[in-house]
Amino acid sequence: MKTIDPLEISPRAFYKHMTASVAPRPIAFASTVDSQGRVNLSPFSFFNMMGIDPPIIALAPNRRGADQSQKHTALNVNEVPEIVINMVTSSMVNQISLASAEFARGVNEFEKAGFTELPAVRVAPPRVKESPVQLECRVFDIIEKGSMQLILAEVILGHFSDELFDSNGQIDQLKTDWVARLGGDWFSHTRGESLFQVPRPQMGIGFDGLPFSVRNSRILTGNDLGLLASVSALPNLQTVKNFGQLESFKRLVDASESGCQYMPDLVHWEAQKLLHNGQIEEAWLLLLQVC
Numbered sequence: 001m002k003t004i005d006p007l008e009i010s011p012r013a014f015y016k017h018m019t020a021s022v023a024p025r026p027i028a029f030a031s032t033v034d035s036q037g038r039v040n041l042s043p044f045s046f047f048n049m050m051g052i053d054p055p056i057i058a059l060a061p062n063r064r065g066a067d068q069s070q071k072h073t074a075l076n077v078n079e080v081p082e083i084v085i086n087m088v089t090s091s092m093v094n095q096i097s098l099a100s101a102e103f104a105r106g107v108n109e110f111e112k113a114g115f116t117e118l119p120a121v122r123v124a125p126p127r128v129k130e131s132p133v134q135l136e137c138r139v140f141d142i143i144e145k146g147s148m149q150l151i152l153a154e155v156i157l158g159h160f161s162d163e164l165f166d167s168n169g170q171i172d173q174l175k176t177d178w179v180a181r182l183g184g185d186w187f188s189h190t191r192g193e194s195l196f197q198v199p200r201p202q203m204g205i206g207f208d209g210l211p212f213s214v215r216n217s218r219i220l221t222g223n224d225l226g227l228l229a230s231v232s233a234l235p236n237l238q239t240v241k242n243f244g245q246l247e248s249f250k251r252l253v254d255a256s257e258s259g260c261q262y263m264p265d266l267v268h269w270e271a272q273k274l275l276h277n278g279q280i281e282e283a284w285l286l287l288l289q290v291c
């Protein structure tokens with residue numbers, strides 16, 4: 001384990017460790033205008049959603065390392081406190097990278113990077129037509145610390161492509177194709193095999209409620225124990241006894257005896273299979289036979 005005090009290495013060196021670790025980060029493709037109405041469009045991955053009611057987003061253009069000058073996005077929101085956040089899909093990624101180049105102030109990156117301006121409804125900066133989610137925002141605070149300029153903005157109107165929705169009117173995560181930023185030049189997709197669901201327990205017995213032999217299993221992993229510890233109560237004694245009378249369990253006992261396998265290990269392997277299959281209660285009933 002490397003333990004690093006950010007004050008003992010250069011800010012850039014620590015930034016590299018941070019961006020590779022606090023990752024992947026969503027990307028805000030931010031459109032702004034200056035007081036003359038000139039349009040700017042730049043990507044920012046120091047970005048996230050921060051509030052629900054009202055909906056709030058935060059993004060942080062940092063001063064340029066070379067001369068500490070402010071990014072055009074920060075200058076613009078100081079002049080016109082409005083911003084449109086356009087979310088980034090994999091089909092846009094090379095163009096948004098191009099838009100991040102250091103074009104002179106007043107240069108419109110919609111033109112440079114080949115995007116189409118779509119008028120916003122409630123704010124002056126245009127939306128990016130190619131983006132399936134466009135959020136019109138009003139900036140309500142800009143917090144400065146060191147090189148950071150943290151822009152806080154309230155989303156006052158959201159535009160979501162019809163193609164993202166399922167038949168229940170919810171955005172179907174399997175229909176989105178967001179890209180995110182990691183360290184250096186690394187990006188990631190959020191689609192296909194990288195997507196998975198984790199049920200959220202309302203209440204769980206916790207790791208401290210696990211029987212000793214389960215908690216210290218040499219077979220069950222932290223993820224397995226996380227599932228087991230998320231049940232609100234262990235199965236009652238009678239259900240456990242009934243499970244022990246089932247043919248399926250007796251077959252396991254036979255397998256252990258005829259194969260000279262250590263029964264608790266065999267049970268933990270089988271319980272793990274059940275957990276991977278989403279059968280948490282069955283896994284518990286099995287594990288409790290050897291506790």
Ligand SMILES: Cc1cc2nc3c(=O)[nH]c(=O)nc-3n(C[C@H](O)[C@H](O)[C@H](O)COP(=O)(O)O)c2cc1C
Binds near residue numbers: 040
């Ligand atoms: C994917 C991506 C994410 C970026 N995230 C940030 C960021 O969070 N903060 C930042 O200061 N610069 C970030 N940059 C660099 C800016 O986009 C770049 O400095 C840009 O020229 C700023 O434009 P502006 O001066 O027109 O506002 C990022 C670049 C890319 C390609």
